[in-house]
Amino acid sequence: MLEQGLVREVLLAALSKGGDFAEIYVEDRFNTSIEMIKGKVEKTLSGRDYGIGIRIFSGLNSVYTYTNNSNPLNLVDVAKKASIALKGIPMNAKIDFVLDPLNTKHTVRTNPKTVSKNVKVDLMRKGFEAAYGYDSRVNQVVVNYIDYTQNVLIANSEGKFVEDERTRTRYTVSAVAEKNGGMQTGSISKGSGKGFELYDEIDVSHIGREAARVACTMLEARPAPSGKFPVVIDNKFGGVIFHEACGHGLEATSVAKGNSVFAGKLGQKIASDVVTAVDDGTVLNEWGSANFDDEGTPTRRNVLIENGVLKSYMIDKLNGRRMNMPSTGSARRQSYKFAPTSRMTNTYILNGSSKFEDMIQSIEKGLYAKYLGGGSVNTASGEFNFAVQEGYMIENGKITVPVKGATLIGTGVDILNRIEMVSDNFESGEGMCGSISGSIPAGLGQPALKVSEITVGGREEA
Amino acid sequence: MIRGQIHKLFEKGKNKGFTSQEVYYQESKKLAISVFDGQVDKFTLSEDGGMSYRVIYDGKMGYAYSERFDDEAIDMLLEEAFGNAEVIESEDEVFLHDGSGVYTKIDDFNPELSKQSIDDKIKFLVDVESDLKAYDSRIKRLSYNNYVEVESSRLIINTEGLDVEDKGNYCLAYAMPVVQSDGDTRTGLGYDIGNDFYALSSEKIITDAAKESLGMLGAESIASTTCPVVVKNEAFAQLFSAYMGIFSADRVQKDISALKGKIGQMIASETITLIEDPHMIGAMASSSFDSEGVPTAPKRIIENGVLKTYLYNLKTAHKDGVKSTGNASKGSYKGTIGTAPSNIYIEPGKVPVEELIGSIEEGVFIVGFQGLHAGLDSISGDFSLQCHGFEVKNGKLGKPVSQITVSGNFFEMLNAIDTIADDLNFSIMANDFMGAPSIRINKMAISG
Numbered sequence: 046m047l048e049q050g051l052v053r054e055v056l057l058a059a060l061s062k063g064g065d066f067a068e069i070y071v072e073d074r075f076n077t078s079i080e081m082i083k084g085k086v087e088k089t090l091s092g093r094d095y096g097i098g099i100r101i102f103s104g105l106n107s108v109y110t111y112t113n114n115s116n117p118l119n120l121v122d123v124a125k126k127a128s129i130a131l132k133g134i135p136m137n138a139k140i141d142f143v144l145d146p147l148n149t150k151h152t153v154r155t156n157p158k159t160v161s162k163n164v165k166v167d168l169m170r171k172g173f174e175a176a177y178g179y180d181s182r183v184n185q186v187v188v189n190y191i192d193y194t195q196n197v198l199i200a201n202s203e204g205k206f207v208e209d210e211r212t213r214t215r216y217t218v219s220a221v222a223e224k225n226g227g228m229q230t231g232s233i234s235k236g237s238g239k240g241f242e243l244y245d246e247i248d249v250s251h252i253g254r255e256a257a258r259v260a261c262t263m264l265e266a267r268p269a270p271s272g273k274f275p276v277v278i279d280n281k282f283g284g285v286i287f288h289e290a291c292g293h294g295l296e297a298t299s300v301a302k303g304n305s306v307f308a309g310k311l312g313q314k315i316a317s318d319v320v321t322a323v324d325d326g327t328v329l330n331e332w333g334s335a336n337f338d339d340e341g342t343p344t345r346r347n348v349l350i351e352n353g354v355l356k357s358y359m360i361d362k363l364n365g366r367r368m369n370m371p372s373t374g375s376a377r378r379q380s381y382k383f384a385p386t387s388r389m390t391n392t393y394i395l396n397g398s399s400k401f402e403d404m405i406q407s408i409e410k411g412l413y414a415k416y417l418g419g420g421s422v423n424t425a426s427g428e429f430n431f432a433v434q435e436g437y438m439i440e441n442g443k444i445t446v447p448v449k450g451a452t453l454i455g456t457g458v459d460i461l462n463r464i465e466m467v468s469d470n471f472e473s474g475e476g477m478c479g480s481i482s483g484s485i486p487a488g489l490g491q492p493a494l495k496v497s498e499i500t501v502g503g504r505e506e507a
Numbered sequence: 508m509i510r511g512q513i514h515k516l517f518e519k520g521k522n523k524g525f526t527s528q529e530v531y532y533q534e535s536k537k538l539a540i541s542v543f544d545g546q547v548d549k550f551t552l553s554e555d556g557g558m559s560y561r562v563i564y565d566g567k568m569g570y571a572y573s574e575r576f577d578d579e580a581i582d583m584l585l586e587e588a589f590g591n592a593e594v595i596e597s598e599d600e601v602f603l604h605d606g607s608g609v610y611t612k613i614d615d616f617n618p619e620l621s622k623q624s625i626d627d628k629i630k631f632l633v634d635v636e637s638d639l640k641a642y643d644s645r646i647k648r649l650s651y652n653n654y655v656e657v658e659s660s661r662l663i664i665n666t667e668g669l670d671v672e673d674k675g676n677y678c679l680a681y682a683m684p685v686v687q688s689d690g691d692t693r694t695g696l697g698y699d700i701g702n703d704f705y706a707l708s709s710e711k712i713i714t715d716a717a718k719e720s721l722g723m724l725g726a727e728s729i730a731s732t733t734c735p736v737v738v739k740n741e742a743f744a745q746l747f748s749a750y751m752g753i754f755s756a757d758r759v760q761k762d763i764s765a766l767k768g769k770i771g772q773m774i775a776s777e778t779i780t781l782i783e784d785p786h787m788i789g790a791m792a793s794s795s796f797d798s799e800g801v802p803t804a805p806k807r808i809i810e811n812g813v814l815k816t817y818l819y820n821l822k823t824a825h826k827d828g829v830k831s832t833g834n835a836s837k838g839s840y841k842g843t844i845g846t847a848p849s850n851i852y853i854e855p856g857k858v859p860v861e862e863l864i865g866s867i868e869e870g871v872f873i874v875g876f877q878g879l880h881a882g883l884d885s886i887s888g889d890f891s892l893q894c895h896g897f898e899v900k901n902g903k904l905g906k907p908v909s910q911i912t913v914s915g916n917f918f919e920m921l922n923a924i925d926t927i928a929d930d931l932n933f934s935i936m937a938n939d940f941m942g943a944p945s946i947r948i949n950k951m952a953i954s955g
Contacts, residue, residue, distance in 0.1 A: 076841075079594070082761055088843050089591035092572030093583060096555060108550040113557075113574045130550050162594045185762050221763055221886060228765065228886045269891070271731040271914070271954030302543065304650040304685055306692065384551065419881035425650055425685050425694045428909065430878035430893035452882045452891035452912050500728065502891045502912020502954035 046071045046198040047097075049206065051117050053140050055099065056202050058124035060138045063131045064101040064108075066362075067124075067138075068201040070339065071097050071115075072381040074193055075158055081169045081188040084177065089162065096381035099124050103131050105367055109384040142206040145341075151330045153212045153240035157192035160241045165190055168216070168244055175253030176220045180261045185221040186253070190214075192241070199341035207341045212240050213332070213486055215475070218253045222260035229266075229449065231259025232434070233416075236475035236486060238330040259416060259435045262447050269436060269451035269503025275411035275465075276453065276499045277404050277439065282417055282474035284489030287322060287394050289420045289429045290457040295324075295349055295357075296375070297364035297387040298481060299424040306427040306458055307355065315355045316461035319397050322350040324359055326374060326390030332475040333390040333488035340376040340385055347373050349392075350461075361387040379483025386481055391488030397467025404466050404495040406442040412451060412501055413437040413444050419476070420453075427456040452502040466495040509558075509662070512576045516560065517666055519585055525562040527603045529665035531798065532558045533840045536621070538656040542632035543649070557840035560584045563603065567595035570843050602821045604831075606669040608802040610795045611786050616674045617702040621658060628654050628704060635682050635709050642717045643686070645724065650694060651683040656704070663800040671800050677702050677791060679935070682712050686720040693726070695719030700791065700935055719874075723895060726907035728955040735870035736913065736951040737863045737899070740932040740943050742875050747853070748937035749879045750888070750917050754808060755846040756823035763886055765918060766814060774814045775921035778856060781809035783818075785833065785849035790933070792849040792940040796833070799844060803833035808851075818846045852942035856927035863926050863947040865902040871953055872897045872904060873913060888917040891954075911955045923948045 052069055059067035073095050080088040096113040097120060110127040112119065157165075169188040176186040192214040200206040215236035222229050233256040237243045278286055291307070299305040307315060316322075326344030328334050338344055340362050348356045360368065361376035364387055377388035405413065413436065420431025433451040437444045473490030513530045520528045534556035541549035559572045569592025573580040636652050658676040663669060681698035697716025699707045738746070758764040766774065785803035787793055796802055799821055807815050819827070820835035823846065836847035864872055873896040876882075883890035891914040898905035926947040933942035 082597075085596040085598075086594050087597045088570070089594055090570045090572070090841075090843050091587045091591060092841060093574065093580070094841075095574045106546055106548050106550075108552070110551065111553045111555065113555050127552060130552060132547075162590055166594050166596075187763075223762075228763075230884060230886050268914075271912075271952060299650075302650065303648065382553070382555065384549070419878075421878045421881065423694060423877070426692050428877070428893070430882060430912070432878065432881040432883075432891070450884075450889045450891045450914055452878070452893060452914075454893045454910060454912055456910075500910060500912070500954060502893070502914055504889070504891065504914040504916075504952050 046073060046196060046208065047115070049142060051120070052200045055120045055124045056140055056200065057138060058121045059099055059101050059128050060202060061125060062128035063134055064103045064128055066102040066202055068100045068199070068340065069097065070381055071198040072195065074195040076193045077157065078191040079162065079165055079169065081173055083186060084170065084173045086166055094380060098381040098384070099127055100384055101127055101131050102363060106131065107363055107384070111381050138202050140202055141204050142200065143204045145207045149210065149336055150327065151238055151334055151336065155241040156194060156212065157214050157241045158194055168249055172216065172218045172249040172253035175250035176218050176257040179254050179257035180222065182222040182224050182261055182264060183220050183257045184223045187219045189217045199337065199339065201341065205341045207337050209335055209337045211238065211335050213238060214241065214243055216249060216252060218256040220256040220260040222264050224264045227264065229260050229263035231256040231263065233259070234475065236332045238332055238334050262435060263449050266447035266449035268505040269448035269501060270505045271503045272501060273498050274501050275408045276414060276496050276501065277408070277411065277493055278414045278417065278496065279493045280470050280472040280491055282476065282489060283414065284393065284474055284491040285417050285420055285431055285476060287491060288389060288392050288487065288489050289422045289431055290455070290460050292389050292392045293422050294424045294427060294457055295359055296389065297358055297360040297368060300358050301364035301367040305424050310355050313355055314353050315458065316350050316353040317464050318353045319467045320350055320353050320461060320464050321395045322393065323348050323395065324375070324389055324392045328391050328488070331391050331473070331488050332486045338374045338376045339378045340372065342372045342374040342376065344374040344390060359387045359389060361385060377482060377485050379485055383482040388480060388482060388485060389478065389487050391473065393473065394467065394491035394494065396469045396471045396492050399466040399468045401468045401470055401493050404468060404493060405439055405444060407495070408439045409441060411439040413439050422457070427458055429457060430454045448503065450504050454500045454502060460496055460499065463497045464494050465497045468493040509576065512581065513664055516581050516584060519581065520562055523585055523589060525564050527563040527666050529561050529603050529663065530558055531837065531840055532556065532662040533659060535657060535659035540629055540632060540654045542629065542636055542652050545633055545636065547629055559837065559840040560588055562588045562592060563601055564589060564592040567592040568601040569595070572840050599822055600825055602825065603665045603667045604669050604800045604821060605667045606800065610802045613786060613793050613795045615702065615788065615793055616676055620656060620676050620678060620702055620704060623704040631680065631709060635712055638709065638713050639682060639684050639717060642713060643721055645686045645688045645721060646684045646717065647687050648685050649682055650685050651681060654678070654680045669800045671796050673794060678704050678707065680707050680712060682716050684716050684720050686724060688724050691724055693720050693723040695723065698935065723907045723909060726895060726909035728910035729898065729908055729953070731954045733950055733952050735867045735947065735949050737860070737867065737872045737945055737947050739872065739874045740930050740945045741934040742873055743946050744934040744941040744943035745879060745937045746876055747943060748939045748941040749883055750885055751848060751939055752885050754818050756817040756819045756827060757846055759817055760823060760826055765886065765888060769814050770816070772814060773812045775809055775812045776924045777812040778924055778927045779809055779812050779921060780807060780854040781851065782807055782854060783848045783851045787850045790850040790940060794849060797835040798837035799835035801831045801833045801835060803849060806832060818848060820844055820846050848939050850940050852931060852933065853944060855929045855931035855944040857929055858926065860928040860930050860945040863928055863945060864899055864904060866947070867899045868901060870899045871908060872899050890915060890917060911953055914952045914954065920948060923950070925949055
């Protein structure tokens with residue numbers, strides 16, 4: 046992507062006026078997106094992102110600069126300007142690159158870029174037809190398809206020189222059902238780090254039907270109750286609860302400066318015994334996986350919590366300096382326009398030994414959250430919220446009527462201790478996660494969990 | 508240089524059989540500084556640009572974009588735009604603007620901003636940090652203490668006669684203190700925004716951030732109840748802005764807006780008048796033309812509760828047999844054309860917010876919502892949102908409240924607003940640059 050000689054020259058320029066570490070990140074990415082509305086392709090967009098980010102450290106301070114002009118003279122000039130901005134002590138660096146040949150673990154059989162748009166459109170039509178034909182109350186269906194191939198080169202003044210290729214594809218069906226003027230939505234997606242071969246393995250009609258089923262079910266739902274209840278959160282995207290309630294608070298981004306409720310708690314009990322959680326960037330072809338993180342460190346499987354005890358944070362190089370701890374291969378960024386920082390990759394709560402049926406049976410009055418929507422967290426106070434897309438009442442040990450408009454709120458510390466049962470039906474899901482280094486694909490997953498008490502915000506009048 | 512490449516692109520595009528072509532070129536420069544413990548811990552300096560290309564081929568619109576502008580990029584843009592137009596199935600007629608209409612000149616670019624001293628900008632943050640820490644011993648540190656300065660320019664040229672460009676800049680400073688007392692941790696935000704660094708007020712940032720964070724210390728949940736609620740101006744602007752899509756003609760035409768067929772009808776209480784003003788001085792979203800190059804104009808979207816218009820771009824306007832309202836939007840050169848408002852606000856009332864609070868015997872004053880991207884359904888209007896604020900007892904603000912949710916339906920809420928205050932304020936945390944006064948609603952469901 047850039048020649049070694051030039052990369053070295055840019056890194057040396059970056060250290061010419063000050064700094065003790067310099068890094069270059071070159072990104073070349075091709076994106077495709079298609080939107081189909083009510084069975085007709087309405088929008089297609091494709092294009093190429095290309096840019097270079099240069100970062101310099103001096104102790105705990107850093108400078109970041111980016112450009113999309115890859116002219117060698119410009120790059121050296123940009124690096125020099127950044128070096129001046131750092132006001133550090135000039136260093137006479139000598140850089141010998143150790144080439145890390147790319148032995149990709151995440152093999153892509155069919156690069157989506159090589160697949161004709163018509164094939165993608167046919168695939169979208171299948172999802173549309175399944176959703177639209179599901180029920181006469183379904184009156185609108187939107188199918189979105191995206192894919193991209195991102196090539197990166199990451200090199201630094203410690204001699205690191207790696208290249209990586211990340212392929213992603215995602216397929217989403219959103220269905221709107223209408224009855225007596227009331228409208229409800231159901232939205233289901235599948236994302237992956239596989240190539241187009243993903244679509245040989247999954248049934249997109251199922252995604253369409255499922256979106257339509259959720260929308261139609263929610264049409265019949267009554268307002269969710271308000272108050273504190275035991276809640277069973279099902280697998281797949283249910284993992285967003287751990288992502289929001291705890292995951293963000295374990296990122297060095299908030300831990301390093303003491304802005305997390307989990308700062309200073311390594312080795313301490315922060316969750317109930319049944320909770321073991323990992324962040325694993327090595328899962329084959331998963332949504333949040335890569336061979337290297339965005340600082341060029343190989344990704345790995347980090348055990349965050351083991352039987353309730355906090356084992357590790359997720360750490361990037363810069364925050365690692367402040368924390369006096371090495372990187373955990375967790376640095377990520379949306380693009381060259383963002384300096385990397387510690388982020389989640391694929392974050393999972395691992396299987397326990399309880400049975401789903403036993404969880405439901407153990408509840409007299411509570412909520413079953415089958416599909417969750419998104420949420421957010423304030424890592425300093427630990428307060429989180431997330432929306433329930435498809436929920437049901439649990440009454441006398443049985444799942445009964447659907448309820449709509451439920452939001453779950455609480456604090457991370459509290460909810461981790463209230464996880465009472467963990468079942469054995471682990472499945473993963475995929476989301477987009479937004480934070481200071483941009484919006485990135487984040488894998489999530491868990492088995493069904495029973496939380497003894499969560500505040501449920503619903504519309505049913507008290 | 509860029510005009511040369513655009514010319515080359517248009518020439519090649521013509522040979523490829525495109526009937527119309529347009530380039531939307533955007534360039535921006537950014538400076539960002541973060542100070543922690545008296546030192547610059549992060550400093551970002553950048554320049555970038557991108558080109559969006561769209562063409563009409565066989566009556567269909569094809570889009571492509573690039574962040575490189577060399578000859579290889581030109582060929583890529585031609586190929587992709589062609590391929591993308593080919594698979595379009597929508598039968599909507601598509602257009603490019605010919606540059607006609609009256610463009611109101613908006614001169615809000617401050618050429619001095621980028622020349623103002625970086626050392627002064629750093630010192631500003633260092634002072635905010637030390638002053639905040641000195642403000643109250645419960646303020647332990649700042650989780651954010653940032654200065655951001657952005658300069659951006661747009662150029663839209665097409666083969667139908669359009670050739671417009673503009674340039675804007677702004678600077679923003681914000682701080683978020685972390686306050687702790689008796690094991691309770693809270694945060695608050697203070698910010699100031701404008702396009703003259705020396706006009707930014709550190710005092711405003713410090714006071715707002717300190718008051719918001721300290722005020723919430725000791726906040727607790729309350730028992731679930733249904734009660735009168737006052738929603739603070741900025742919080743209401745954020746909530747309203749999260750529903751802005753309902754006014755988009757595109758969504759109305761696709762049956763995914765509940766405002767379909769409601770033009771001329773009451774959709775809100777008569778206290779509500781919603782104004783979009785793209786020509787406001789000193790506002791963040793002012794411009795003389797929209798993302799299709801169509802001239803913008805101020806308008807009322809809701810007048811005394813009655814829906815007057817949807818937001819249109821060229822395509823959706825043609826479909827409804829009206830003129831574009833100049834609301835074509837593009838997230839960036841990477842986006843396709845959608846619709847969005849420029850500066851938008853709800854006209855304030857005549858009474859101070861204290862009067863709204865004073866009228867409540869027992870209720871809640873909501874100062875902020877969380878999870879607005881997740882806890883609401885823009886189609887049904889239902890929402891259930893985490894929020895925080897203060898208890899209201901006998902017309903006075905009481906204890907801080909957090910860990911509650913407020914639930915309702917946006918459309919019902921608009922009709923249920925009984926009083927609006929005189930405290931119009933714009934929020935930078937909303938999706939749009941939106942302003943609102945504080946409002947009172949007689950009955951909302953609160954869960955605790």
